[in-house]
Structure formats: C-alpha cells, structure tokens
Amino acid sequence: MGIKRVPTYFNEFVCIGGACEDNCCIGWEVDIDDESLEVYKSVSGAFGDRLRRYMNDENSFTLKNNRCPFLNDKNLCDIFINIGEDKLCTVCTEYPRFTEIYGSLTEKGLGMSCESAAEFIFKSDKTVSFETEKFDYEEECDEDFLRVLLNVRENIFDVLKNRKMSISDRVKTILNYAYDVQDKINNNNVDKIPQSVDNYDFSQSEKCINDIKECVKLCLSLEIMEDSWTGVIENTLGIFDDYDNLSSEFDLYISGREYEYENLLVYFIYRYLLKAVFDCDVLTKVRFAAVSYVIIRQLDIARWLRNGKEFSLKDRIKNCVLYSKEVEHCQDNIDFFDEEFLFNPIFEHNRFLNLI
Structure with a gap:
C-alpha cells in the first residue's frame, strides 16, 4: 500500500483554456505518447488525415507558426473538440501537473510554468499544506x-x-x-x-x-x-x-x-x-x-x-x-x-x- 501526497490546492486546478494569456500549446513541442500515437493512426476521415499530416518521425506534432497545429483561432484544442478529451496526449492531459514517485510515496503537484497553476501557488497568504491518502502503488526505493x-x-x-x-x-x-x-x-x-x-x-x-x-x-x-x-x-x-x-x-x-x-x-x-x-x-x-x-x-x-x-x-x-x-x-x-x-x-x- 502506497501513500499519495498533494498540495491542498491541487484538485482545485482547472485549465482555463482559451482565456490563458500564455498558452502551453504555443512555442512548446507536443510529444505523442505511444498509446495516443496508435489512436491517432486509427482515426478515420478528414480529421484523421489532418492528425497524421502533422505527426513527425520524432512522435510529436510539427508546430505551425510556433503553435500546436490543433490549436484553433479561439485558442481551443481541435483534438478535444473532434475526438474527445480522453484522446488527448498524456502530456496535454497531465500538464501542468507533475508526478514524482519515491518507493511507497507518490507526490503530485502543479508546475509553476503554467500561469493558472502559478496563481494557486502564490495567491494565498496561508501557509502551504498538503493532503495524503492511501492507494495501491509502490516502487522499490531505500x-x-x-x-x-x-x-x-x-x-x-x-x-x-x-x-x-x-x-x-x-x-x-x-x-x-x-x-x-x-x-x-x-x-x-x-x-x-x-x-x-x-x-x-x-x-x-x-x-x-x-x-x-x-x-x-x-x-x-x-x-x-x-x-x-x-x-x-x-x-x-x-x-x-x-x-x-x-x-x-x-x-x-x-x-x-x-x-x-x-x-x-x-x-x-x-x-x-x-x-x-x-x-x-x-x-x-x-x-x-x-x-x-x-x-x-x-x-x-x-x-x-x-x-x-x-x-x-x-x-x-x-x-x-x-x-x-x-x-x-x-x-x-x-x-x-x-x-x-x-x-x-x-x-x-x-x-x-x-x-x-
């Protein structure tokens, strides 16, 4: 039995999407994990063709004008819109969350590079506290x-x-x-x-x-x-x-x-x-x-x-x-x-x- 720890504000975070002034889909290479890669290869129709057109040999999306090619003019994700949130790459669904595993302890948090996450980190004048819960995960560690x-x-x-x-x-x-x-x-x-x-x-x-x-x-x-x-x-x-x-x-x-x-x-x-x-x-x-x-x-x-x-x-x-x-x-x-x-x-x- 392992322990998971998160800052108390962790579960309050919600991506603000198109309202974000510093969009994480701009200027960042989007890596495609193996599971998502197989899904994208199997999507049919015009949108499937579009997906594969922007997938490169490094298993990432080739940026278009320094933007993810699926970030539309409203700064919303066309993958989300066309085939659903559950079909997003792992990096897209997880960011700005991070996960660190230390044996029986798993810790999660919000990365400071996201403006919405940073607001959670800095806006409160109360001392930072953490929540823990038990869950079934464990790796070897000293x-x-x-x-x-x-x-x-x-x-x-x-x-x-x-x-x-x-x-x-x-x-x-x-x-x-x-x-x-x-x-x-x-x-x-x-x-x-x-x-x-x-x-x-x-x-x-x-x-x-x-x-x-x-x-x-x-x-x-x-x-x-x-x-x-x-x-x-x-x-x-x-x-x-x-x-x-x-x-x-x-x-x-x-x-x-x-x-x-x-x-x-x-x-x-x-x-x-x-x-x-x-x-x-x-x-x-x-x-x-x-x-x-x-x-x-x-x-x-x-x-x-x-x-x-x-x-x-x-x-x-x-x-x-x-x-x-x-x-x-x-x-x-x-x-x-x-x-x-x-x-x-x-x-x-x-x-x-x-x-x-």
Whole structure:
C-alpha cells in the first residue's frame, strides 16, 4: 500500500483554456505518447488525415507558426473538440501537473510554468499544506533513507513557514541546515543527521552585491528556451546601477507579501528535495531553491521599477512562469546550475549566504 501526497490546492486546478494569456500549446513541442500515437493512426476521415499530416518521425506534432497545429483561432484544442478529451496526449492531459514517485510515496503537484497553476501557488497568504491518502502503488526505493529525507524536508518546511524570521534569514537557515545534513551523508553518518534545525547567527552578514549581479549574469549562459529571456535578464542587470536604494525600497514595498517568496521556496523544496533519495545530494536541491529565490527576486525588482514601482500578483506570476519555463523545463539548464554550485566560487557556502 502506497501513500499519495498533494498540495491542498491541487484538485482545485482547472485549465482555463482559451482565456490563458500564455498558452502551453504555443512555442512548446507536443510529444505523442505511444498509446495516443496508435489512436491517432486509427482515426478515420478528414480529421484523421489532418492528425497524421502533422505527426513527425520524432512522435510529436510539427508546430505551425510556433503553435500546436490543433490549436484553433479561439485558442481551443481541435483534438478535444473532434475526438474527445480522453484522446488527448498524456502530456496535454497531465500538464501542468507533475508526478514524482519515491518507493511507497507518490507526490503530485502543479508546475509553476503554467500561469493558472502559478496563481494557486502564490495567491494565498496561508501557509502551504498538503493532503495524503492511501492507494495501491509502490516502487522499490531505500525506504529508510526516504524517511530520513522526509524528516529533513519537514524541518525545512518548518523554517520556511516561520514568519517570525525574515525571508532572507529563512533561506540562510535552510542552506546551513542542508550543509550540515550533506556533511553527515557524505561521511556515511546518516544516523547522525540533525533531527531539528539549529539557530544560526546572521547578524554580522552583509549582502555581496557583486555576487548577486554575477548570479543574475549566469542566466545569460543558459540554453535559451524563451525568446524574451535574454532581454529580461539584460534589463534586470540595470538595477545594479543603484542596487542598494532600489533593493531597500522594494523590500519595504513587498514587506506585506513575503508569503509569496515563502510559497515559492516551499514549491521548490516540495518538488525537488526528495529526489535526493536517488543521488544522496540534499544540498544541491536546497541550493537550487535558494538561487531560484535570489534570481526571481531580482527579476521582481526590475519589473517593479519598470512598472513605475508597482508590482501586482500578475507581475509575480509572469516572472515565475518565465523563470520556470526557462529553467525547470530544460534539464540542461538545471544541470548548468548544479555544476555552478560545485565550481563557481560565488556558491562557496559562506559566500553564497552573503548574496541571500
């Protein structure tokens, strides 16, 4: 018997279809799973001919003017309309949902690259909670290590939800905790992993602005997934001409909405940390969450400045969707950051803390 866990908002999600401003059927290659491929090969009539005309040798649909060829002029799906929702490809029915399987535990969530899903992630000021249920599914996994990681993750969640701390101190705390956890794993002392999070002193730390700028500059070295990405990053680098003043003013502006960054960090920790059950690398997962927070915060400052020092929930969603599509949807870009964590001196542990 397995356990399935989802965020409480998971089942509230409904695709908004043609009302979506950032349609997932535009600019994205649509892969056809094997079962759908057989169905599409057997569809008769003019629509069957149309299906097969756009199926290529890579088992995907060839885009037409950068759009799925079955996305009509009302931004609705002609496959859905002509042969039914149950005939959609798996990627079309599942996105933006994601599924991760860790032995007896299956976790599902909503990916941040969908604007409608991102709204669920960010709109509530209540702390994120999860629901679990039993179901009949299980794969092999190191269940003992999984239980350790589940405890580690709960400790991190507790820190991230502690609103008595500033968001920057929460990020520094989980980085220090992950560093301690990784040290025990690396030295084969898993049984000595801290069962709780220590209090760390950050009173003497000061942000290193040059390192923050270098962190943002790294985004220009990513494999470009979105045409607008380079321009957004170059615009963001402009904030460093007056960073101290802009950063302080933005902090005051956004102070009542720190829960958005809390939700962002919980999202990354929920989605990625338990993957350490397969590679034993907790620290990289937490660093990825932290660097994502750092970069997105700079994108926020730049958009706030560009908007005449206004920043709405819609602006928050636009930045996070853009980042997610650029980074989360390209394994090469995730791997790029993993390698930077190992070799780039700005990510040396104590130095990294000073750019949070």
